[in-house]
Amino acid sequence: MKGLASALVLVGLFTAASSFAAIKTETVEYKDGKTALEGHVAYNDDVKTARPAVLIVHQWMGLTDYEKMRAQQLAEKGYVAFAIDIYGKDVRPTSPEEAGKTAGQYRSGDMKLYRQRIKAALDYIAKDKKVDAKNIVIIGYCFGGTGALEAARAGFPVTGAVSFHGGLKTAKPQDTKSIKPKLLVLHGAIDPNVPRPEVEAFMDEMNKAKADYQFIAYSGAVHAFTQKDAGNDISKGVAYNEAADRRSWQAFMDFMNEVSPVTK
Template identity: 45%
Template sequence: MKQLLTIALILMASYTFAQLKPVAYKDGTQNLKGFSIAPSKKNLKKAGILILPAWKGIDKHSKIVAEDLSKLGYFAFIADIYGEGNYPTDNSSAGQKAGYYKKNVNEYQQRIKLAMQELIKAGADPAKIAVIGYCFGGTGALEAARMNFPVQGVVSFHGGLSRDATRTIQPIQPKVLVLHGADDPSVPAAQVLSFQQEMRDAKADWQMVYYANAVHAFTEPEAGNDNSKGAAYNELAAKRSWEHMKLFLNELFAQ
């Protein structure tokens, strides 16, 4: 009995009870409000994951992802891309606001950089950062790779893959993992092929995993389960993509 108590105390000592904390920061005069969480177990590597939410901004799903990453031993920070007073209220406004940042990519990149700084301030090692994103956020994760932000790797979950054809393709240093619904109508086959050629031209270390019977937003339970709508939750694809991400992160931070 005493031995079991000792083991229990050791296990408890290795864990903290991490909680999501709101973090106020700024882009010029624009107020931003992200969320930070520390590892819920000791992590000497101090690796950090920046989370870029889907098109409606910080939501329940992104918070669950942050908490799950904390349980895996990572620092996590959820970026606020839109800023206070600019949050979408429905699909139409979300499409307009996300579209703005896709066109004004420099502003999107700036918001990602600022959030990354907050992740580092929270305790993450600046040499051990990865960026993951969902849908619109997946597009942002790829932008972090295209601009060679100081990160080890990026992960896009059912994200947009397009790039302005006038932009110069530069060698990409961060490793790239794209987790993609095989039946996603939001990403035409031509866009997929163009992206893959971009990765080859950039001499990137890239991977792309397809999930059968999965459309857009396959990680989002609130998307429903009707594939005919073009966006739907797929439990199997969600679980598989999470495991693929974990494997990728383990590789990034192995040393």
């Protein structure tokens, strides 16, 4: 029996290692007009058929190891994950002040440029032979959560849009009247960066549009609750929350299994 148990353990370790080894990552360059953008793609190389894709829109510091980590997690679930670049190749803020200024360029006005950069990434990944172009979900964190919702409002061809602690307001609420993708909003219940009036305005907007949305607020959570490098001082309005991180990822996985499941 001891020999059998040892063999089973070895088989399990081999299977896990093989699965991990099958995950491939690539740095890819694509363009929005003449602007060069640099994203990160992760996928399971053992899967030979087209499969659903997930676009990941970064937080205000630009594309970092955090989004690449999330792409790895999604690739292990069977998705083609594309961590996209909104700012441009080599544009990576190094301080909160610089990040705020850079992000502000995309959040201002009607968010035309922001939407344009998302569309460029969507068009790029839709041409990938590994991807089922009719089965793409967009998600985002903080600044990126706003972008995911904007993609849905803009009528981009995505089946779902997910915001992790993102901003909820838009300059073009009239676009929401014809919204089609299913939405999942994962929100810090005491996030001072997205106050109650903004939450209520968002719900009014979605209710008037008869949108199919879920809104989950996590008690004790503020902005950036999924990001460990945000620290743990909620008085700053930005802090990691382990329970909210874990629960929101599970809610996201449940949403994916409904909206865009991976078929074995």
